[in-house]
Amino acid sequence: MKIRAQVSMVFHLDKCIGCHTCSIACKNLWTSRRGTEYMWWNNVETKPGTGYPTLWEDQGKYKGGWKHGKEKPGLLLQGRAAAFMNIFFNPFLPSIDDYYEPWTYSYRDLFDSPHGEDQPVAMPVSEITGKNMEIEAGPNWDDDLGGSYIYAAGDPNMKAVTEEERRQMFELERMIFFYLPRICNHCLNPGCLAACPAGAIYKRAEDGIVLVGQDKCRAWRMCVSGCPYKKVYYNWETGKSEKCILCYPRQETGQPPACFHSCVGRIRYLGMLLYDADRIEQTAALPGSGLVKGFREIVLDPFDPGVIKKAGEDGVPEQAIKAAQASPVYKYLVKWKLALPLHPEFRTIPMLFYVPSLLPVTASVRNGLYEPADEFFGALENTRVPAAYLASLFTAGDSSEIVAVNKKLYAVRLFKRAQSVGDVDRKKLDRLLEEAQTTPEEIEEIYQMTSLAAYRERFAVPPFMREQAIEAMEDPAARKGDAGAGFISKMKRGW
Ligand code: SF4
Ligand code: SF4
Numbered sequence: 001m002k003i004r005a006q007v008s009m010v011f012h013l014d015k016c017i018g019c020h021t022c023s024i025a026c027k028n029l030w031t032s033r034r035g036t037e038y039m040w041w042n043n044v045e046t047k048p049g050t051g052y053p054t055l056w057e058d059q060g061k062y063k064g065g066w067k068h069g070k071e072k073p074g075l076l077l078q079g080r081a082a083a084f085m086n087i088f089f090n091p092f093l094p095s096i097d098d099y100y101e102p103w104t105y106s107y108r109d110l111f112d113s114p115h116g117e118d119q120p121v122a123m124p125v126s127e128i129t130g131k132n133m134e135i136e137a138g139p140n141w142d143d144d145l146g147g148s149y150i151y152a153a154g155d156p157n158m159k160a161v162t163e164e165e166r167r168q169m170f171e172l173e174r175m176i177f178f179y180l181p182r183i184c185n186h187c188l189n190p191g192c193l194a195a196c197p198a199g200a201i202y203k204r205a206e207d208g209i210v211l212v213g214q215d216k217c218r219a220w221r222m223c224v225s226g227c228p229y230k231k232v233y234y235n236w237e238t239g240k241s242e243k244c245i246l247c248y249p250r251q252e253t254g255q256p257p258a259c260f261h262s263c264v265g266r267i268r269y270l271g272m273l274l275y276d277a278d279r280i281e282q283t284a285a286l287p288g289s290g291l292v293k294g295f296r297e298i299v300l301d302p303f304d305p306g307v308i309k310k311a312g313e314d315g316v317p318e319q320a321i322k323a324a325q326a327s328p329v330y331k332y333l334v335k336w337k338l339a340l341p342l343h344p345e346f347r348t349i350p351m352l353f354y355v356p357s358l359l360p361v362t363a364s365v366r367n368g369l370y371e372p373a374d375e376f377f378g379a380l381e382n383t384r385v386p387a388a389y390l391a392s393l394f395t396a397g398d399s400s401e402i403v404a405v406n407k408k409l410y411a412v413r414l415f416k417r418a419q420s421v422g423d424v425d426r427k428k429l430d431r432l433l434e435e436a437q438t439t440p441e442e443i444e445e446i447y448q449m450t451s452l453a454a455y456r457e458r459f460a461v462p463p464f465m466r467e468q469a470i471e472a473m474e475d476p477a478a479r480k481g482d483a484g485a486g487f488i489s490k491m492k493r494g495w
Pocket of ligand 2: 015017
């Protein structure tokens with residue numbers, strides 16, 4: 001066992017209002033430079049929809065992530081040898097049409113136009129060519145329209161639902177969408193890192209943040225293809241790739257990332273996880289149905305005396321262990337089993353997690369009147385987003401995990417309704433708690449963290465100290481090539 005610490009985030013999707021404040025905070029801070037106009041290190045998509053860049057989930061098109069095979073997982077893109085052979089031609093990159101041509105407006109025309117009969121107009125101007133252009137796409141082109149047939153139909157996850165479910169999803173009274181905020185997942189088995197022929201990408205040992213070394217990047221752009229989440233972008237001005245840095249300069253001074261700090265819905269939770277670096281390869285090789293369980297098992301119990309002792313021996317600072325014990329991410333992921341990884345089947349072992357939206361049909365329109373559903377479980381089986389769709393997003397197709405999460409989320413809602421409104425049948429509620437495998441005590445904890453948590457409960461990460469990172473890198477076990485330590489030190493050196 002080789003224990004490492006990882007900063008991790010949970011997004012509670014039921015709380016996201018799709019305001020894009022997170023995206024703008026990130027853009028203002030990091031990507032308002034020339035060459036970064038089209039970069040959205042944080043973006044918020046409407047689902048069902050095709051996302052940004054278009055169809056990023058379609059690995060038939062982009063070849064991102066790892067393939068599952070009898071032997072250890074290999075990159076879908078190509079092996080190291082093939083990467084050198086194909087270094088001058090990579091056909092699996094998103095094109096400008098998959099992103100959009102960034103533009104501004106000719107604002108000066110509003111002031112400088114000569115006197116005339118008509119109001120002056122600020123025309124859109126391409127930020128690449130400087131010429132006037134027609135706007136045909138943008139970073140949130142399908143914002144709030146994702147649920148409509150025209151955009152939802154192209155969503156790769158729609159392949160998982162039945163014809164009947166698809167028909168129901170597009171019925172006017174059931175039509176639905178929800179928001180999916182996305183940043184780099186700071187994966188344990190990053191496709192971007194493995195695909196880079198220049199060894200420019202590395203993962204920091206002390207907090208697991210994945211970074212692109214700007215001095216080493218040679219613009220091959222294999223990382224852009226290798227990342228199945230399309231969260232590395234190429235800066236056409238500097239000729240280097242760039243990506244989300246999880247605001248490490250802010251975190252090193254005890255501040256949360258800008259997206260977290262600005263989040264209006266308070267949907268984000270940032271915390272530490274302790275994990276076993278020796279199990280990365282084994283976890284990435286699990287069959288689809290075992291991936292979510294494998295993700296929970298690679299994360300270690302921060303209260304276990306054996307884990308605490310070994311973490312100390314492996315150079316994890318005491319403050320990181322304490323932070324892992326207070327981690328809201330550990331609670332959502334392991335203790336309550338409510339948080340799920342995004343597309344675990346890409347096998348990069350993403351370290352950001354999502355509590356899926358619970359959208360039960362609790363009422364229906366009959367004869368023009370709104371009528372409540374009779375049965376709790378009927379409402380759950382009838383969720384407006386089918387379990388198969390959410391399973392395609394979060395559990396590699398295992399609907400039973402989604403149903404288990406939904407039951408618990410629904411139990412929380414009805415338990416609290418019984419307390420505050422008092423119109424829930426006690427026997428039915430007891431049966432729901434039993435089915436959801438939860439207790440009133442656990443429900444109160446979940447409710448507290450979801451609805452009432454203070455800033456310090458949602459952000460439980462200590463300031464990082466770079467000198468400790470250097471110690472971790474100089475760990476003698478790492479120099480000897482001990483498997484787990486070697487893995488991390490290779491990552492730090494960029495393989
Ligand atoms: S999500 Fe981030 S760490 Fe994971 S493969 Fe993509 S760029 Fe790399
Ligand atoms: S700021 Fe928060 S609530 Fe608003 S879109 Fe971003 S994640 Fe959602």
